[in-house]
Amino acid sequence: MLSTGALRAHLLAAGLAGTVATSREESLRSYRLFAARDPRVTLGLVPAGGWDEAELLRLMAEKCGVSGDPAHRSGPDVIDPERTLSGLDAFAGRLASVAARRAPVLFGTGHPHRLLGFYAALADALSAAGCDVLTPALGRCVDITTRFGLRTYLLDYVHGVAFVREAGPSEGGREPGAHSHSALPVRAVLESAAEAGGPLPELVVGDHGWVCGAGQLGIETIGVADTDDPALFVGEAEGQVAVAVPLDDGVPSAYYRPLTRYVLNRACLSR
Numbered sequence: 001m002l003s004t005g006a007l008r009a010h011l012l013a014a015g016l017a018g019t020v021a022t023s024r025e026e027s028l029r030s031y032r033l034f035a036a037r038d039p040r041v042t043l044g045l046v047p048a049g050g051w052d053e054a055e056l057l058r059l060m061a062e063k064c065g066v067s068g069d070p071a072h073r074s075g076p077d078v079i080d081p082e083r084t085l086s087g088l089d090a091f092a093g094r095l096a097s098v099a100a101r102r103a104p105v106l107f108g109t110g111h112p113h114r115l116l117g118f119y120a121a122l123a124d125a126l127s128a129a130g131c132d133v134l135t136p137a138l139g140r141c142v143d144i145t146t147r148f149g150l151r152t153y154l155l156d157y158v159h160g161v162a163f164v165r166e167a168g169p170s171e172g173g174r175e176p177g178a179h180s181h182s183a184l185p186v187r188a189v190l191e192s193a194a195e196a197g198g199p200l201p202e203l204v205v206g207d208h209g210w211v212c213g214a215g216q217l218g219i220e221t222i223g224v225a226d227t228d229d230p231a232l233f234v235g236e237a238e239g240q241v242a243v244a245v246p247l248d249d250g251v252p253s254a255y256y257r258p259l260t261r262y263v264l265n266r267a268c269l270s271r
Contacts, residue, residue, distance in 0.1 A: 001270075002262045007088075008081050011247070014255040017081035020248040022227050024077050027066060030228040031056040043231040044183020044213030048238055056230050063233040064246040077227040079246045087245030088259065092266030094222045094243055095122065098203045099269060102130035106201035108162035108186055108210030111249055112177025115224070116161055118256040119205060123160035125269040133160040134201055137192035141167070144182045153178060155185055162189060162210070183213025190217065207232075207249060215240035224249055 011017040033041045035053045049055070054070065061068030065080025098105055105126055107119045127133045135157045142153050142164060153164035156177070163177040164185050186209060193200055204214040204221045211223035212231050222243040225232035229249070235241030247259075264270045 001265050002258055004085060007258055007262045008085060010255075010258045011081045011084055015251055016247045016255060016259070017079040017084045019076050020079055020227065021250060022077045022248060024067075024072060024075050027060070027077050027227045028053075028057075028073065031060070031230055034230050034234070040181060041229075041231060042212070043181055043209045043229070044186070045216055045231045045235050045240060047234050049234075051234055056234070059233055059237060060227060060230060063236070063244065064227050066227050079227060079248065084245060084247050087243060087247075088263055089266055090243045091222050091224075091245050092263045094203065094220070095126065095205075095263065095269065096267040099126055099129040099131060099267065101202070102132075103202035104132040104134050104199040105203045105205065106134045106162065106186075106189065106210075106214070107160055108189070108204065108206040109177075110163070110180040110182075110206075110208035110210065112158075112161075112163040112165075113179070114250055114253050115207065115256065116158060116163070116177065117253050118260055119161045120159035121260045122205065122263065122269075125264055125267075125271070127160065128271065129269060132199060134189075134193060134199065135160060135162070136196060136198060137189045140188055140192060142182075142184050142188050144180065144184055153180070153185075155188060162186075162206075181208045183209035183216070186210045186213040187217075190214065190219075211235070211241055211244075215242075226250070 030041050060066045107123045109115045123133045137155045140155045165177050207223045211221045215221040224245045226249045232244035236244040
């Protein structure tokens, strides 16, 4: 069993918390875009509050531990590991609750090259606990506006985790999937589930638009977010997101394995 102290040390050593790779400039740009309600950073969330740049900076200082000093404009950003640990404990608690109910759950990620393994292990544990891990809308096309224009993506699943990939065959030797912030994939998944008359998830687990898009529709959601993803923390503050865990979402996938062990142990889902 991974102790809290051991995980804290790992968070710092792996750059998941403490000084992270996300720059202060990137974070401040995201807060500015969110304040302007740019859909690239609102991630499907429609906030009730005003949330100007100053309010967002105060929120992110509270939720993540970034510097609340508006004069601090450059350099690497920081995440308080204690806030990450607290978030992971709350995250595990929600998993334990859905497992106890054997309720249907949906996993989805906009970071399939980084976080797919983390979510897949959780999906496997919940499936073993009797939860229905949902996989609706497999192969459905979703048109998403990107910086390169309108692109068509396909919904896909690996080990119970949803993501989008570019249309056409995947290249050999590469993990499938595209990086995405959009909430359109989760909306398509939920629409397909409803049209089929199948169960809807009682919990959505993931990041980016998967969390904010589902949370905006009133579904319980939990997820992870970096310092340049204010939408999840705004959603948490306003009640659309149940748990937002602050951590760097772009480190090598192997670095998330200790988090998997910690969460499964906390949720009493280890086998």
